[in-house]
Amino acid sequence: MTEKAPSFGLLLFPDVTQLDLTGPYEVLARVPGAQVHLLWKTLDPVRSDTGLTILPTATLAEAPPLDLILVPGGGGINALLTDEEVLAFLAERALGTRYLSGICTGSLVLGAAGLLEGKRAGTHWASRDFLAAFGATPVAERVVVDGTLFTGGGVTAGIDVALRIVGALFGEQAAKLVQLSIEYDPKPPFDAGSPEGAGEAVTTDLLARMRPMIEARAAAVAKSAEALRRRRAARRRTVIEAHDERSSARLTGPRRTHIVRELQKEPREGLSSIPTGIRLNPSDIAERPGPRGPLRQQLIIGPARSPTGFAGGLLHRPVPPGDFPIGPAPPVDRPEGMKGRYADDQPVDP
Known part of the structure; x- marks a missing residue:
């Protein structure tokens, strides 16, 4: 103090x-x-x-x-x-x-x-x-x-x-x-300051007297x-709507539900059906255990290049609370013959 x-x-x-x-x-x-x-x-x-x-x-x-x-x-x-x-x-x-x-x-x-x-x-x-x-x-x-x-x-x-x-x-x-x-x-x-101490008879009597008050409280x-x-x-909807207005892809209705469900699967599953360049709003950010307690994870749908040059479709990386970038993910140059084989190569529906 x-x-x-x-x-x-x-x-x-x-x-x-x-x-x-x-x-x-x-x-x-x-x-x-x-x-x-x-x-x-x-x-x-x-x-x-x-x-x-x-x-x-x-x-x-x-x-x-x-x-x-x-x-x-x-x-x-x-x-x-x-x-x-x-x-x-x-x-x-x-x-x-x-x-x-x-x-x-x-x-x-x-x-x-x-x-x-x-x-x-x-x-x-x-x-x-x-x-x-x-x-x-x-x-x-x-x-x-x-x-x-x-x-x-x-x-x-x-x-x-x-x-x-x-x-x-x-x-x-x-x-x-x-x-x-x-x-x-x-x-x-x-010794009547609790139901246990007061006993069943006294407790039942008091509850009967309190019944109108308890019923009114239950309704309230x-x-x-x-x-x-x-x-x-309403707050969650406001966050989603505000994010969608700033995002290059709108996540609403069944399409948004599908994407969120796909993200709940293992990282290797469902990537081919998830459009690229979408950053989910904070309500879709998981609290995951980290070395110093819960750690926020940002789920980025789009190309993520590893240090060796491999590009995948889903990247998990910790970010500070409130730092949720938006907009399409940056393009990735793929080797000839490999284009069109990744989820992030698919066009995003307007």
Whole structure:
């Protein structure tokens, strides 16, 4: 962590569960020099799901650079799951923040923003199965850490998550000082803080009371997951269309599908049916293991000459992310009698 004052952003919204928010707030605000921002669309008072009114300190549009973005849960997350302004804010700011955190059902909002794909994550036990709709692996733990993503179970787990974040940022000693200062030493009078501890009768009773809320959440998650799928598909189409406009050969419809399928075969197969001079867009670039982790490979359809002069039709070579050249491949002079025997000698249909 740098010497600059840490900046934490906690999302505030109507019908938030206040302890999801105020538990982590209490921990993070005790970090020396910390700036804790309560973020919402406006600076108007926000009412929690139990009636407590809380004042935002900054709008989403005016939020400063943040070291952490934390999303609490509550009944209000159902509306957030399809709130384009909030989801766009989270997706954009996630690119520049150091840590992301979801408390209770706030984890589902991170999922709706496309930030849980392939991640391990936790949430309230009654909503845990919904995580899979956003490509996450549900984990039944109070605190779940996956790289720079910190998620947790329901409500009170927010304190534990926040302490883990302080430990990650400033070290165990700093986290212990905060824990001691708030005398966080829970010894609940009943072992009923989980379905396993509470037992079947209590769990069944509570689920019956929660049924309308869970059904509404299931519908909201399904709608949000479909919207996320459509946004991702639209982004892929935009990349393909933009590439095709710049390319000498257009890859669309069945012809593009055929070429991509051919590329998935062994390098020696299918070359005679693949036109020359086509560079595929980034969505068709495979992540392949390399000596230092995943290595992007550019698939170039066209002549590729070896050091000995052999020219083949398919070249795999690593390239930096975003560096995908376009246009027809350069011509290759072939020996007399050998022309017309390579895939890259075939004309490209307009």
